[in-house]
C-alpha cells in the first residue's frame with residue numbers, strides 16, 4: 001500500500017497567466033544519480049511494478065514511452081494528464097533512435113536539443129539547435145495546454161536548471177556510489193518547496209517540489 005506522507009497543494013494550475021510549468025520528471029537513485037556513469041538505469045526497472053506502476057500509468061501515462069504503453073496496458077486513446085510536450089537532449093533521445101524508435105512520445109509534442117543532428121528523424125520531433133532557453137521560455141508562455149515535461153538527460157537539465165518550475169523525483173531504493181548526476185550544472189544553491197511525498201511499499205518514493213522564485 002502506498003502512503004501519502006504530505007499532500008500540500010500540488011499545483012496543477014499554471015504558474016501565472018498563460019504560463020505552463022517546466023517540470024523535470026525524473027527517476028534517480030537514493031544518491032541522486034539518474035543512471036550509471038553512461039546514464040544507464042536499467043538496474044532500477046525491477047521497481048516499476050505493482051502499485052508504483054499503477055500510479056505511473058494512472059497519474060502520468062504520457063511519461064510511458066510509446067513502445068511500452070501497450071505492454072503496461074495504456075490504451076492508445078488514453079488522454080495525457082499532466083504534460084502535452086516533452087523536451088529531451090540528444091543523449092536521451094538517442095536511446096530510442098538507436099533501436100529504430102524515432103518518436104518515443106508520439107502522444108506528445110516532442111522537442112530534441114541537438115546541434116549535431118541537422119534533420120529530424122520523425123515529423124513529430126522538432127529539433128532545437130539554437131537558443132534552447134529561449135525556446136523553452138516560448139513553450140512555457142503559450143496560452144493553452146498542459147505543462148512541459150523536461151525528460152532529461154543530465155546535460156540538458158543542467159542547461160535548463162533555472163527554467164525549471166517543478167521537480168517530480170521518482171527515487172528508487174538503490175545506491176550507485178557514482179553515476180550520471182540529475183543536473184550537469186555548476187554549483188549554486190536553488191530553493192524548492194516540498195509539495196507531496198508519496199511512498200510505495202517497494203521502497204520507491206515520489207517527491208514533488210515547486211521552485212521558490
Ligand SMILES: NC(=O)c1ccc[n+]([C@@H]2O[C@H](COP(=O)([O-])OP(=O)(O)OC[C@H]3O[C@@H](n4cnc5c(N)ncnc54)[C@H](OP(=O)(O)O)[C@@H]3O)[C@@H](O)[C@H]2O)c1
Pocket residue numbers: 025026027028033034035038039040041088089090091092093095113114115116117128129130131132151152153154155156157159180184
Ligand atoms: N533517469 C531518468 O529519468 C532519465 C531521464 C532521461 C535521460 N536519462 C539518461 O540520461 C542520459 C543522457 O544524458 P546526457 O546528459 O548524456 O545527454 P542529454 O542531456 O540527453 O543530451 C545531451 C545532448 O543534447 C544536446 N544539447 C545540449 N545542450 C544543448 C543546447 N543548449 N542546444 C542544443 N543542443 C543541446 C547536445 O547534442 P549534440 O551533441 O547533438 O549537440 C548534447 O550532446 C541517457 O543515458 C539516459 O538514460 C535518464
